[in-house]
Amino acid sequence: MHELSVALRIVESLDQELAGEEEGLVVTAVSIQVGTLTGLVPEALQFSWDLATEGGLLQGSKLDIQVIDALGYCEVCQTQQSLTNLQSIRCPVCQTPISQITGGNELEILTVEVE
Amino acid sequence: MEINSNKMTEPRILTIKKKILGKNDQMAQDLREEFDRNGVFVANLVSSPGAGKTELLRATMSELRKNYVPAAVTGDLATENDANRLAESGALAKQILTGTMCHLEVDMVQNAIKGWDLADLDFLFIENVGNLVCPGDFDLGEDTRIMLIATTEGEDKPLKYPTLISTCDVVVINKMDIAEAVECDVALLERNIHEVRPGVPIFKTSAKKGEGMAEWITFLIEQFEAKKVQLA
Numbered sequence: 001m002h003e004l005s006v007a008l009r010i011v012e013s014l015d016q017e018l019a020g021e022e023e024g025l026v027v028t029a030v031s032i033q034v035g036t037l038t039g040l041v042p043e044a045l046q047f048s049w050d051l052a053t054e055g056g057l058l059q060g061s062k063l064d065i066q067v068i069d070a071l072g073y074c075e076v077c078q079t080q081q082s083l084t085n086l087q088s089i090r091c092p093v094c095q096t097p098i099s100q101i102t103g104g105n106e107l108e109i110l111t112v113e114v115e
Numbered sequence: 116m117e118i119n120s121n122k123m124t125e126p127r128i129l130t131i132k133k134k135i136l137g138k139n140d141q142m143a144q145d146l147r148e149e150f151d152r153n154g155v156f157v158a159n160l161v162s163s164p165g166a167g168k169t170e171l172l173r174a175t176m177s178e179l180r181k182n183y184v185p186a187a188v189t190g191d192l193a194t195e196n197d198a199n200r201l202a203e204s205g206a207l208a209k210q211i212l213t214g215t216m217c218h219l220e221v222d223m224v225q226n227a228i229k230g231w232d233l234a235d236l237d238f239l240f241i242e243n244v245g246n247l248v249c250p251g252d253f254d255l256g257e258d259t260r261i262m263l264i265a266t267t268e269g270e271d272k273p274l275k276y277p278t279l280i281s282t283c284d285v286v287v288i289n290k291m292d293i294a295e296a297v298e299c300d301v302a303l304l305e306r307n308i309h310e311v312r313p314g315v316p317i318f319k320t321s322a323k324k325g326e327g328m329a330e331w332i333t334f335l336i337e338q339f340e341a342k343k344v345q346l347a
Binding site: 002005006009010013014017018028032036037038039040070086087088089090097098099101104105107108109110111112113114115 | 125126127128129130131132133134135136137138216217218248249251252274277278279281282309310311312313314315
C-alpha cells in the first residue's frame with residue numbers, strides 16, 4: 001500500500017528533472033515501467049496519481065503504466081524466461097524451478113510528454 | 116512581457132529513464148559501504164505482523180552477545196514496546212516510529228543509528244514494519260534479507276504474497292513449538308516457500324522454546340565470518 005509514496009516520488013523526481021525547462025510547459029503524460037515483483041498495484045498507483053499531482057506541474061497529466069513480467073534464468077534451458085505465474089516460479093518450457101530472478105523489480109520513469 | 120498565446124505548442128517526448136526509488140537506492144548503497152568499512156553484518160528482517168520478529172531477534176541477540184556485539188533497530192507505526200523487548204537481550208536497540216508508514220526507508224535507518232559507533236558492532240538487525248508487501252521495494256543497505264513466517268499463518272501464505280519473498284535470501288519458519296497444535300503442515304509450507312522462491316535456505320525455529328535456534332545462530336555467525344574474510 002505504498003503506491004501514494006511512489007506517486008509522490010515520481011512527482012518529486014520530475015519536478016527536479018523539468019525545473020530547467022521553459023515556463024508554461026504543460027505535461028500531458030508520464031510513462032513509467034513497473035515490474036510485477038515490486039508488489040505495486042497499477043490501479044492503486046493510478047488512483048494515487050491525481051492526489052499526488054494536484055496543484056503541481058503534473059496536474060492533469062495521464063499516467064501510463066507499463067507492467068513488466070518477472071524474468072528468470074533457467075539453468076536447464078540456458079535461457080531467460082518470462083515468469084507469468086508468481087505462485088510457481090518455474091521455467092514455462094521445462095518446469096524446472098528457477099532460483100535466479102533476473103527481472104521484475106523495475107520501477108522507472110521512462111518518458112514525459114510535454115507541450 | 117512577451118505574450119505567447121499565439122505560439123503553437125508542439126507536443127514532444129522527453130526521455131527521463133530514472134529509477135523512481137533511485138534516491139533510496141543510492142543512499143542504501145552509501146550506507147552499505149559504511150557498514151562494510153566497519154565490518155558490520157546487516158540483516159533486514161521482514162514478516163507479517165505477529166510472526167515473531169521481535170522474539171526471534173531478542174533470542175538471537177541474547178545468544179550472539181556471548182561472543183559478538185549485536186544491535187537492532189525496529190520499525191513500528193507506534194509504541195516503543197519492541198525496542199524495550201529487544202533491549203532485554205542486553206543489546207543496543209532503537210525504536211523507529213513510522214507513523215502511518217508501512218515499511219522502513221533507508222533514511223529512517225540512517226537516523227536511527229546516528230550516534231552509534233558502527234566500528235563497535237558485529238551485527239545489525241533491522242526489524243522492518245510487519246507487512247508482507249511494501250518493504251520489498253526498499254533497499255536498506257542490508258547484506259541479507261530474511262523473511263519470517265510463523266506456523267500459525269497457514270501453509271499457503273507464501274503463495275498469497277509471492278512478491279516480497281522473491282527478494283529474500285533466507286526464510287525462517289518460526290513458532291515450530293506450536294505447529295502441531297495449530298495443525299500446520301510444515302512440509303507443505305516448505306514446498307510452498309520453494310514454489311515461489313526456489314532454492315531459498317529455510318530454517319525452522321521456536322524462538323520461545325529454543326528449538327532450531329543453534330542452527331540459526333550458527334548460520335548467522337558463518338555469514339558474518341564470511342563477510343569479514345571477504346572484506347579482509
